[in-house]
Amino acid sequence: xxxxxxxxxxHVDHVAPWLDEVLDQIKPGPHPSTVVVGHxxxxxxxxxxxxxxxxxxxxxxxxxxxxGRLPDGRAFTESEPxxxxxxxxxxxxxxxxxxxxxxxxxxxxxxxxxxxxxDLVFAExxxxxxxxFDQPCVAPELPTVAKGFLCFGxxxxxxxxxxxxxxxxxxxxxxxxxxxxxxxKPVAATLMGMADCLAGDGGN
Numbered sequence: 001x002x003x004x005x006x007x008x009x010x011h012v013d014h015v016a017p018w019l020d021e022v023l024d025q026i027k028p029g030p031h032p033s034t035v036v037v038g039h040x041x042x043x044x045x046x047x048x049x050x051x052x053x054x055x056x057x058x059x060x061x062x063x064x065x066x067x068g069r070l071p072d073g074r075a076f077t078e079s080e081p082x083x084x085x086x087x088x089x090x091x092x093x094x095x096x097x098x099x100x101x102x103x104x105x106x107x108x109x110x111x112x113x114x115x116x117x118x119d120l121v122f123a124e125x126x127x128x129x130x131x132x133f134d135q136p137c138v139a140p141e142l143p144t145v146a147k148g149f150l151c152f153g154x155x156x157x158x159x160x161x162x163x164x165x166x167x168x169x170x171x172x173x174x175x176x177x178x179x180x181x182x183x184x185k186p187v188a189a190t191l192m193g194m195a196d197c198l199a200g201d202g203g204n
Contacts, residue, residue, distance in 0.1 A: 014132045019048055029058050035195045036063045039180065041076070043068030043159075047139035054145075062198035064148040064191060067156045067177055070163060071139035084133070091130045099125035111176045121181060146198035150190060152179040169198055 034053065038046040043065040050063045069079060077084035090097055101108040101122050112118040149163035151172045164170045171194055173179055173186060180187040 012129065012131055014129070014135050015045065015048065015137055018045065019052060022049055023052060026053075029053070029056065032059050033199070034058050034060045035191075035198075036060055037066060037191060038064075038068070039066040040068045040177065044071045044076070044139065045137050047071055047142055048137065050142055050145055051140045054142075060145055062146040062148060062195055063142065064150060064194055064198075065159075065163070066150045066180070066187075066191075067152045068159065069156070070149075070159050071137065073136060073138045075136045076133040078134075078136070087130060087133060092127070095130050096127040097130055097132075098127055100128075101125050108178070111178045112181050114182075117181050121178070148194045148198055150187075150194065152177055169194055 036046060036050045036053065038049070046063060046065055050060050054060050069076070072079060077087070086103070087097060090103055092098065097103070099122070108121070109118060112121055146169070147163070147166075148169040148171070149160050151157060151160040151170070152175045153172075155177055157172075160170050160172065171190055173183075173190055175183060
């Protein structure tokens with residue numbers, strides 16, 4: 001999850017610091033035949049990352065979203081009011097949310113039963129501001145980038161269907177939301193197969 005930067009006394013920008021943080025983790029480029037992949041809450045912001053890489057000279061051939069919400073220019077809480085109400089019930093006195101695995105009680109432990117893998121997932125999570133989910137994010141069009149969507153189980157079938165209606169390449173693996181942690185090899189193989197199919201597509 002991202003850090004935050006105060007832009008004015010009344011507004012905190014969470015998108016730009018997130019983008020900077022992700023870009024800082026990427027090895028210096030540009031590299032040929034780049035595929036950009038994002039999971040869950042990263043999906044609505046993935047076009048921004050893709051656009052930033054293109055501006056830096058990377059040859060981004062395709063972008064694949066995995067089990068998340070498609071970009072619609074709105075904040076998470078605007079698109080999903082039930083999710084907003086859940087977050088409001090979790091917010092701490094300092095206006096931060098606890099690490100995301102704690103939002104779901106014992107559910108995450110049931111999804112990732114292998115102790116080491118679960119500990120690694122939990123270790124990466126940290127408290128984030130409640131307002132992180134209230135900031136809209138307008139996605140660039142990316143006409144030259146081929147697009148795909150990988151769905152795990154039933155949670156994001158609506159997003160998969162929306163992606164299909166937009167002409168994106170879509171695929172489904174039957175698993176839970178953290179299927180990439182539980183079954184990394186099949187997920188990686190599916191993503192690589194999607195990337196191969198998208199190569200040379202030339203965008204949507």
